[in-house]
Amino acid sequence: MRSYRIGGLRVAVTGRRLGQALDRMPGMTPFVNTRLSRFDMWINEQENPEVPEAHEIYRFQLAEERGTCTMLADKDGNLAYRFDSGSVLLHDRFRAGDVFLDWHGDLDELRYMLWLAYAHEALAYGAVPVHASAVVWQERAVLCLGESGTGKSTHTRLWVENIKNAFLLNDDSPIVRVEHDGVWAYGSPWSGKTPCFRKERYPVAAFLRLRQAPDNSIERVPTVQAFVALQPSCPPTLAHDEQCMDGMVDFIGGVIGQVPVFLLDCRPDIEAAQLSFKTIFPF
Amino acid sequence: MKIDSGKKVRTVSGENIVIMQAAGMADMTQVVALNASAMELYNALKEREFTDEDVVQTLLDIYDVDEPTARRDAAEWVGQMRKEGLIVA
Numbered sequence: 001m002r003s004y005r006i007g008g009l010r011v012a013v014t015g016r017r018l019g020q021a022l023d024r025m026p027g028m029t030p031f032v033n034t035r036l037s038r039f040d041m042w043i044n045e046q047e048n049p050e051v052p053e054a055h056e057i058y059r060f061q062l063a064e065e066r067g068t069c070t071m072l073a074d075k076d077g078n079l080a081y082r083f084d085s086g087s088v089l090l091h092d093r094f095r096a097g098d099v100f101l102d103w104h105g106d107l108d109e110l111r112y113m114l115w116l117a118y119a120h121e122a123l124a125y126g127a128v129p130v131h132a133s134a135v136v137w138q139e140r141a142v143l144c145l146g147e148s149g150t151g152k153s154t155h156t157r158l159w160v161e162n163i164k165n166a167f168l169l170n171d172d173s174p175i176v177r178v179e180h181d182g183v184w185a186y187g188s189p190w191s192g193k194t195p196c197f198r199k200e201r202y203p204v205a206a207f208l209r210l211r212q213a214p215d216n217s218i219e220r221v222p223t224v225q226a227f228v229a230l231q232p233s234c235p236p237t238l239a240h241d242e243q244c245m246d247g248m249v250d251f252i253g254g255v256i257g258q259v260p261v262f263l264l265d266c267r268p269d270i271e272a273a274q275l276s277f278k279t280i281f282p283f
Numbered sequence: 284m285k286i287d288s289g290k291k292v293r294t295v296s297g298e299n300i301v302i303m304q305a306a307g308m309a310d311m312t313q314v315v316a317l318n319a320s321a322m323e324l325y326n327a328l329k330e331r332e333f334t335d336e337d338v339v340q341t342l343l344d345i346y347d348v349d350e351p352t353a354r355r356d357a358a359e360w361v362g363q364m365r366k367e368g369l370i371v372a
Contacts, residue, residue, distance in 0.1 A: 231312040
């Protein structure tokens with residue numbers, strides 16, 4: 001068994017083959033939990049986990065020509081994901097905290113399956129892996145959101161290069177968690193192409209939704225637009241299940257009730273970074 | 284006509300919204316926001332068949348408005364709800 005602490009949650013992964021694969025996976029080591037403890041979620045290796053009488057609810061293309069993934073649900077609300085490689089991930093509604101995983105693809109597919117498994121189980125704890133590039137300044141995190149190719153990583157890099165003491169927390173999928181004492185961003189083992197795996201957390205100062213534009217401008221958006229800004233950056237498959245959607249709406253409501261959301265029209269230049277920085281930290 | 288029960292109204296930080304699932308659009312969310320009076324009508328008329336006249340009557344019952352105003356507001360609400368796909372048939 002392997003034991004990790006991700007987004008403050010204690011994650012157990014069982015199975016010899018999964019364990020060996022995880023030991024080879026870059027990014028996992030910083031999150032190893034050496035303390036013996038109870039667990040918040042179990043990711044269990046299991047051959048042919050059963051998906052009885054499930055019907056397709058969503059199908060999508062996997063990154064880097066890894067084929068398609070089909071999301072299935074049965075009438076009781078159990079969810080499963082079937083990959084072209086033969087991999088299956090089963091999220092059992094009646095065994096909260098348990099995910100069953102049968103892995104036949106490559107290491108990147110396993111990394112993605114873990115991310116999916118985590119996303120489903122973490123929702124109950126008010127935690128969501130958010131597609132974002134996260135930067136920290138003076139113990140506070142700023143998360144840049146936007147479609148792939150919008151320039152999230154470029155914008156956080158401009159912060160790191162031009163704002164004293166700013167550093168990158170995660171470049172692809174930090175965990176955002178609504179807790180009793182505020183909204184926190186955690187580093188995670190999922191950081192896209194940038195190896196930035198920090199086991200740290202910081203209170204979130206702001207979200208920036210980026211849009212490419214010929215001129216730099218920024219505005220804070222009210223509730224409904226803030227929801228629209230955040231929702232597409234949450235794991236897309238969650239939106240295809242009613243119960244997950246409820247959890248996600250609660251999560252986003254908790255976030256935008258406490259943290260400002262800005263729309264940033266920007267060029268990939270220093271001025272854009274200075275504008276967002278001075279707007280979020282105006283002193 | 285009838286309110287589409289498949290589209291759920293959710294409350295986010297005090298705002299009533301319906302999230303529209305945009306098919307195939309990976310990174311786009313469409314949301315319809317209902318203001319207080321639109322929500323009142325929604326609650327009063329959900330889970331049953333109703334006519335244009337029912338909408339007018341509901342407005343007259345809830346609000347202190349004259350009939351022409353109620354007719355105009357009712358038509359506008361029905362039009363908007365249809366446009367957003369929240370009313371079926």
